Amino acid sequence: MPLWIWVGVAVVVFNIFIWLGLKEHEFQLDLMRCYSTLWTWVGGDKYHLINLTLPGGKMVHLPMGYVPYHPAVVEAWEKTWRIVWATFVIASIVAAPVIMWFITWANKRGSDILKERHERGAMLVERPVLVREIKAHNQDQFSQECRSGTPQRNPAMVAQLSLPDRVELGIHTPYSIAGIPYPWRLEQSHTMMIGTTGTGKTTQLRSLVSQLRKRRHRAVIFDLTGAFMEAFYSPETDIVLNPMDARCAPWTLFDECRNYADFVSAAAALIPSHPDDKEPFWQNAARMLFIEMCIKLQELGETNNAAIAHHLMQADLKSIHSKLEDTVAGPLTTEKAARMAESIRSVLNVNGQALRFMPDPVPGGPPAFSIRDWISTQHRDGSIMFITGSYNDLELTRGLFTLWMDLAVNNLMRLPKTRDLRTWYLFDEVHALHALPAIEHGLQSARNYGGAFVLGIHSFDKLVSTYGLQNATALTGLARTKLILATADRTTAEKCSEFIGSREVRQMDEAYSYGYNNTRDASTLTPRKAIEPLVIPDDINNLPSLRGFVKFPDGFPATRVELQWKSYPDVAVGFAPRPEFKPTEYVSPEDRRRRAKRADEGGEGGTEHVPNRPVNGAKPVLEKPEPQRERSEAERAAAGIEINQPQALTTLAIPQPAGTGEQAVTSGPRGVSPGPQQGSLTPAALDGRAARAPMMAGMGNAVTGARSGQDMPEMGRSAGAERSADRTGDTVREDRQEDQVIRELRDGIAVDNRDHHHHGHDHDHGLDDGYGMAD
Template identity: 45%
Template sequence: MFAAGLKLPLIAGVILLAIVSYVQVRFSLTDHQFYLIGMDIYARFYGFIEFDPDKLIALKQADGSTLEMAISVLSDYPPVEQAVSALWKAIGLALVFTAIVFVPAFFLFYWILEYFGGSFKEKKFVRGASLVKLGLLKRKIWRNNFVKQHKELRPILGWFWWLAGAQKLIEAGYYIPAKIAGVSYPWRKEIEHTMLIGTTGTGKTVALLDLITQARAKGQRAVVFDLTGAFISRFYDPSRDMILNPMDARCPQWSIFDECSSISEFHAASEALIPSDGGGNDQFWVLGARSIFMESCMALVRAGTPTNAALAERLMTADLSEVHKLVEGTLAEPMTSPEAAKMAISIRAVLNANAHALMLLPTSGPRFSIRDWVRAKEDIKPGSILFISARYVDLGILSKLLTLWMNIGMHTLMSMTRTDDLRLWFIIDELGALHRLPALEQGLQTARNFAGAIVTGIHTYDKLKEVYGEDIANTLASLSRTKLVLACGDDVTAEWCSDAIGKQEVIEIDEGYSYGHDNARDAVTSNSKNTIRTLALADELTNLKSLTGYIKFPDGFPAAKIKLKFKTRPIVAEEFIPRSDNPGMDRALPKPKPGPKPSPKPGGSINDGDDPVSGDNGPRPASDGGAGIEPPGVQEQLAFDAERRGGSGAVSKTDDPKSDQEKDRLSAVFTARGQERGKQSLSDQKTAADKPSSSKKPSTRNRLSAKEADRFIGANGNAKREQKSRSASQAKSAEDNPDPTKEQREGAIGSRIIEDRDDMDIG
């Protein structure tokens, strides 16, 4: 097979040698020398056949004479030797000349075959993405940026704008693209957003540190989400930067009322503070909590008390009755109704679980507003950075608040005027650490119109889908048009990144070789076919070294493999300084306000002597909605005492001890029964299964004999009639007044208890 490939150049070499040798011999030897060489060949052949060596031959001389000599000595005749020597000399010169010509020609021929044969066999690009060397990508981007820069500056500074001074270039809006991984962005493509993908320790932070360094050098501002303290420790400047972290001593005062003033702004804030995280089946409680939060904030604004403290006191820790009064007349009023106490408690539990971080904010120090900082209303220095940070240990309680802050910043940017000059960076190192950012999708879609550049970093694609759902995760990834792909830690992320880098359609040449017993049977066949080729395999991405990866820019630029350069930066600030007041430890929920104790009748008391039933029934049950209704046990004790006294005064403590013990036992029994009846009458939301069964008999310890019950009821007939009369008057009052007072509600409950007592199971 190899000789078959060399056959043509070998034949060409032999032909060349023959031609050169003939020419050299023909022009180097005379006719007489050719004659002598011929006679020498004849004599050698004659001797080889072993004929008579003494045979005489007549040899012609150069002058035309002849000379006889034995044939065996012809080869030794000097003129013959000279002629043969001249022949070999001519052939040697021909070989040298052939070598000088043929060897370079042979290698040239081989290179031509290799070049054209290799191009014939290599893949031919048809369409799709492409992967090139890093140097070629940089040259392509430089040419693109130069052309577009020329179009922008030529109308202002003329054709020779590059000769203008630095001051004129700055006044003309001279723009220098940022660099990522050492490669310049295509012209003004930072605002089309960037996503960095890679597992821990692969170089995302290295790339972001370089971006922040460039932004600060150009005087551009940035909002940086810092979960590790790596950015604060290297860039924080107290003279122009801010740190938002409720647990950090450097955090200023912040209030949601400094950021929001309209119902739409509070609605947007509630979506960030109370996230849904990808959806689910139990969104009612989330939507309800958002509604209560939004309406409560608006109510506090209308009341002139828009503070975090008022929000905590009147919404997050107040009785439900007070919350109901706060949102009265709004869409949130039905959700806090005392008649739906269980629902209200559940909704507020969702609210408090998400908004707890608002109670940890500092209450001293300078005030700070994200909205004013983004709009640069105050004296904001160039290159100012807003750090939104938290430690991992605090992330569980602060994640919703961090999400809210980032959301406010993005929404504020999108409420400003349009511009082409890059105005603000949003750098989020670990997007999955935040809860769902409602403004992120909107920001990726429209922030470019307001000169906002969003740079996000993720560890795994699954985490992004977990927070945002699969559809939104795909949208976020597609809207981040520049992608820096580093080493991936799982196959799912690697496959997704492989698709992001791209594929291409190519024409491939398949070669087939056949070998036979004879060289004539050897053959090579070639076939072409179109195939789809992946630029970077998933397995390749999972096995990348740290600080190496692929960069992919928009606008049809090819992908290229890059290598990040780690740069040591000095530590200029502490990553975290804890607050001295230990936020959260000085706060406690307010104690429930005890209901007013009923006044005893003249000559009596609520609890006589050693009555085992206590007058302190603890906090109000949740079913009263915080409306001020005393627990049923107190009402029934009062009714029982009134009946026991019969309206004629208190029972003296000097009565018969046996009688006192009997009365105490009767009091305990009726109190227990009254509590059951009171709970049944108040719980209008309970199902029939929750109600105590009427067929269930009381315990043996509290049973009364029929004789004892008759004696007790007969002795208190007057009290019963008086109580029924009061019940009728209170019922009429309730019809006239649909919002009964506390005393009227207590009387109604007591009346129902006395009326239902005859139905008790008295054994």
């Protein structure tokens, strides 16, 4: 091909010179010389006479062989040869660069033909290319918002303002991830960071926290390592929620839930069920029990964590049923199905036991904290809510952590809609919690309310084990920005490869054929299209620490990134243990009223007494010296067995009919004289004791039978055990009453009407709760 280029150039140049340099008669003389040479070469007669026309027009006769030697012909022929040599030189000069260009182009063309060619699909570009593309996009969007806003602003002037000034004016300033700015307002498209331990997830999350601190945005951070507390905690603005941390703010569920639906949502977060379980009966029943008890306690005014533990987790089944018998949870707590009831409560206790250790708000102590109020309070800019813990305590606190995160997400969506970023939700390890019921809805809708999620996971399989395959796939799809770091398992690497994307490429297949003769050898190129991943899973598995890939939504290409580790000075300890880690003490409403009264009187040493006037329309009852912990059925049975021992009997005071003013005292081996408590009994209380005289007489017979060697009724089984099949329903109820009386005899206290008439519709719960006399 280069030779043909030279020939072509030479022909063009030669024709130009001939047309410009030779006259017509000279061209004719050159042709006659060529004709004479050809005549001689074919053997023609050299002496054949011809007519030769000279330049002046004169015609001469001469032999054919003499034509090349005629002076006019020689002169014209020499001139033609000069033109030929000039053509050669000029053609070479002109054709050389053309030939070089052609050779270069041909080589490049050949290489391009053999190269894979991107047809469509995702792209992987160099980091500077992506940064330029995003900055250009953000500048266009920034200019449009400045011109279309109210009031209109000059983009050039706004760009010169400092970051705090822009934030103060409500002008969006993009965050950055791995040193690359987010495309305009795509922080709220949510982010997922995927990588095994030590690859850089926490490094990037701390970078985000540093950026939001500068912008004074709020955040909810789930911190299992204390890394965020150590670097960013400020006691003036931030909140710590961790029942095992001394800095934990007092909190109660009743400050978060205003109606029945709120309790339903909270119960679903506190008591989880696996998404693949279609009918989680035990979890649903435990939720119903928890919801109805919280509603009942709210009606009674006992809105604290200790009340939930006291009345639901520690109370006996009979006491629970007495409170919930008129609710939808009543059938779940009946003693006729005690085994099922205790199983349901065990599900609740396992998941909600952290509530027992959560500090309650107390007068004169730190103010109560409410997630609902914190989310809705607009003036607390820059505040961070740290939900902290450790892997050692996670079995105890996982349910409570899940509840708090769920409340934080749900309460955001109660706010008015906005395009501006309000609150970040940072989950360093989202699969460490139970499945959050609100997280999928939050990822779908939070961007409309100013929320941005960042989810960190170690492996996709772990996310599937928590949320199920379908929900895990939905979560990874809703978090559209991906930071992919090194992974430890093949499944996660394959998922990450899918997140980065695939492309369609055209490839050239080269085939060779060989023949017997060299002229039959050949090479054939055949184009072929194929779909292949941009990054194969093995490349992701073998990534070094702090290196990975970033993929943004909205058509931006993926790129390789390298994180920069930064050391943050410690401003606080990651975990400050409580001096005494024990369940929060339960204080009855009456005790709270007495303490408040003593505080109003200016001292704590005043005499305590039981008021002689009715409270809330109910009759006064005998006050216990201390509120005793409610016993399970097994404990009561054990107490009843002790009656067999003569030393266990106490004084039994049976009041005489009203008006006599006398009491019949039956003394056992350890008799006691009437003390101040018995002397302070009101007539109403005496009437209540007189009403129980026949029952106590029957109990005496039972005790006598026990002493004579007769078998006592079965009372040693655990709470929820079934009674013997041959006992009738009436006998069962009578035995339970006897069990209760035996316990009362052992405790040496009076019993109010609620113990044996808890099924009545005129029962006042507030009376017993107020005086600490609940079962």
